[in-house]
Amino acid sequence: MLIKTAEYLQSEADWRKCPSPNLPEYAFIGRSNVGKSSLINMLVNNKSLAKTSSKPGKTQTINHFLINKNWYLVDLPGYGFAKISKTTREKWQKMISDYLLFRENLQVVFVLVDARLEPQQIDIDFINNLGEKGIPFAIIFTKTDKNSSGKTMSNMQKMKNVLAETWEELPLMLKSSAISGAGKEEILNFIEEINQQYHSNIAL
Ligand code: GTP
Ligand code: MG
Numbered sequence: 001m002l003i004k005t006a007e008y009l010q011s012e013a014d015w016r017k018c019p020s021p022n023l024p025e026y027a028f029i030g031r032s033n034v035g036k037s038s039l040i041n042m043l044v045n046n047k048s049l050a051k052t053s054s055k056p057g058k059t060q061t062i063n064h065f066l067i068n069k070n071w072y073l074v075d076l077p078g079y080g081f082a083k084i085s086k087t088t089r090e091k092w093q094k095m096i097s098d099y100l101l102f103r104e105n106l107q108v109v110f111v112l113v114d115a116r117l118e119p120q121q122i123d124i125d126f127i128n129n130l131g132e133k134g135i136p137f138a139i140i141f142t143k144t145d146k147n148s149s150g151k152t153m154s155n156m157q158k159m160k161n162v163l164a165e166t167w168e169e170l171p172l173m174l175k176s177s178a179i180s181g182a183g184k185e186e187i188l189n190f191i192e193e194i195n196q197q198y199h200s201n202i203a204l
Pocket of ligand 2 (some may be wrong): 051
């Protein structure tokens with residue numbers, strides 16, 4: 001898919017105030033600092049669209065971007081950020097879980113995990129929770145430029161093994177790098193396929 005336009009729309013702490021749910025939507029979630037905002041920028045060829053930072057905890061709201069005037073990308077805050085108060089953490093958790101549960105046009109949640117790490121309990125818990133709630137998701141292994149491809153493959157396999165203990169069907173797993181652009185075509189093609197299904201269902 002060719003990205004022709006990518007526009008920032010709005011940042012909200014409440015899913016009810018998000019843009020009208022009349023277009024297919026894709027959200028990026030994962031541990032703080034895993035590279036959600038950077039991956040969004042890489043996908044849409046704009047290094048400064050979503051705000052990134054070397055310090056975790058940068059993204060703090062639900063951020064909507066309109067792509068090709070036809071679908072939404074959503075940048076979410078990360079989970080597992082240690083340096084916030086219990087009250088703020090609970091507020092973020094509720095903001096994210098309500099958004100994931102109630103956002104009716106949400107097609108797929110991309111759960112980002114660091115390709116350099118073996119499966120982390122916090123990611124597995126989050127993924128299992130999505131599965132239990134029946135929220136469609138795919139996993140993206142980020143920062144592959146910082147890792148050997150053998151190590152990335154081995155961490156992906158380990159994640160498959162862990163998830164296979166609980167789930168019969170495994171989610172789609174993709175690799176990405178915001179630096180090299182790896183994964184761009186696969187992710188955008190996957191989104192395009194779903195967009196086509198969405199629009200043909202609407203036309204029926
Ligand atoms: P929060 O909004 O704080 O939860 O973080 P985030 O998940 O949005 O991460 P962000 O995109 O802000 O990136 C965090 C840090 O990782 C930044 O210093 C990025 O430059 C770096 N980074 C992100 N993606 C990649 C990647 O693919 N490769 C490398 N080498 N660095 C990356
Ligand atoms: Mg961010």
